[in-house]
Amino acid sequence: MLPAAVIGPSRRETIVLSIKELMGWIESTDVAMLISQSRGWFPALEMIHVTATTFVFGMITIVDLRLLGLLARGSAVSDLYRDVIPLTWAAFVVAAITGGLLFISQAVAYSANFAFRMKFAVLILIALNMLAFRLFAYPGISKWDRAAAIPLRAKLAGAISLIGWIAVVSCARWIAYLMI
Amino acid sequence: MVELSSWLASLPISQALRRLSWLVPWLQIVHILANGIILSAVVMIDMRIWGISRSQASIAMARRFHPWIWAGLVVLTVSGIMLILYAPRRLLTDVTFQVKMVVMGFAIAATVALLAALRPGREASPGDPGRHKLASLLGTLTLVLWVGVTLAGRGRWLTLMMMR
Numbered sequence: 349m350l351p352a353a354v355i356g357p358s359r360r361e362t363i364v365l366s367i368k369e370l371m372g373w374i375e376s377t378d379v380a381m382l383i384s385q386s387r388g389w390f391p392a393l394e395m396i397h398v399t400a401t402t403f404v405f406g407m408i409t410i411v412d413l414r415l416l417g418l419l420a421r422g423s424a425v426s427d428l429y430r431d432v433i434p435l436t437w438a439a440f441v442v443a444a445i446t447g448g449l450l451f452i453s454q455a456v457a458y459s460a461n462f463a464f465r466m467k468f469a470v471l472i473l474i475a476l477n478m479l480a481f482r483l484f485a486y487p488g489i490s491k492w493d494r495a496a497a498i499p500l501r502a503k504l505a506g507a508i509s510l511i512g513w514i515a516v517v518s519c520a521r522w523i524a525y526l527m528i
Numbered sequence: 529m530v531e532l533s534s535w536l537a538s539l540p541i542s543q544a545l546r547r548l549s550w551l552v553p554w555l556q557i558v559h560i561l562a563n564g565i566i567l568s569a570v571v572m573i574d575m576r577i578w579g580i581s582r583s584q585a586s587i588a589m590a591r592r593f594h595p596w597i598w599a600g601l602v603v604l605t606v607s608g609i610m611l612i613l614y615a616p617r618r619l620l621t622d623v624t625f626q627v628k629m630v631v632m633g634f635a636i637a638a639t640v641a642l643l644a645a646l647r648p649g650r651e652a653s654p655g656d657p658g659r660h661k662l663a664s665l666l667g668t669l670t671l672v673l674w675v676g677v678t679l680a681g682r683g684r685w686l687t688l689m690m691m692r
Binding site: 391521 | 572
């Protein structure tokens with residue numbers, strides 16, 4: 349194999365370098381620099397981010413456990429769902445904003461971090477799962493809202509969501525241990 | 529605290545944990561998940577007490593979340609003790625951790641009081657405004673305290689940075 353200096357960077361290397369450059373630029377913006385260079389901003393944002401994420405996990409787990417028939421079987425699924433969703437969205441928005449601010453402050457390191465990448469991949473999977481649940485399982489909910497037997501579709505969505513969120517929390521905790 | 533830490537660090541289980549240090553992230557993850565369950569169970573109970581839950585469920589039905597609070601507390605405590613045993617000195621001598629322990633003490637007390645106020649027969653119904661107010665107060669207090677515990681859980685870095 350000829351050295352890269354002779355044959356030029358491969359396509360993959362070019363893309364990787366471009367992403368790294370983009371991340372480097374993001375890190376150099378005023379907001380990102382403020383967070384990374386101040387004493388208090390990063391820890392404060394992290395505190396809020398972790399609290400919001402813990403909250404999101406807890407709330408979604410309630411719906412998931414209900415879908416799996418493991419708790420609150422006397423309550424209608426849709427009742428729990430409608431109770432949980434607004435608060436969860438609010439907490440998720442807080443988590444996303446603080447998460448974004450945390451990310452940009454060390455964009456290069458985070459984007460190269462395996463645990464961080466996994467976390468995002470799983471988040472996308474969970475989002476798709478939630479979308480699928482809303483589109484395919486939820487509309488018919490009046491038929492099984494209070495039934496003992498929950499449709500397989502809904503159970504599956506609950507299981508994927510539960511495992512997914514546990515995976516997200518796990519990946520998130522591992523990020524710090526894998527930081528370069 | 530330093531003497532207590534040294535004694536704890538000398539225990540066989542503490543030494544074993546340090547040999548199996550890969551366990552620590554997983555203990556932390558379990559700890560975080562238990563924290564999440566407790567927070568959400570308290571919120572669900574509170575929504576019923578405050579009357580903003582969409583379900584017609586009576587406050588008594590909030591009892592169904594009790595087992596999850598207890599289970600969460602057990603898992604939180606066991607994982608927490610193991611995490612302390614892993615690095616007793618670092619945690620026990622840290623101000624933020626001490627604050628977290630104190631707030632958690634109050635949070636657990638408030639949780640117990642809240643669950644007691646919701647016992648069947650003593651349940652706070654809208655027809656009994658005094659008891660209902662008490663349940664409402666305890667519910668709010670419990671939630672605020674547990675959020676405080678959660679924040680204090682990650683407050684260590686903030687304290688360290690601000691003290692530099």
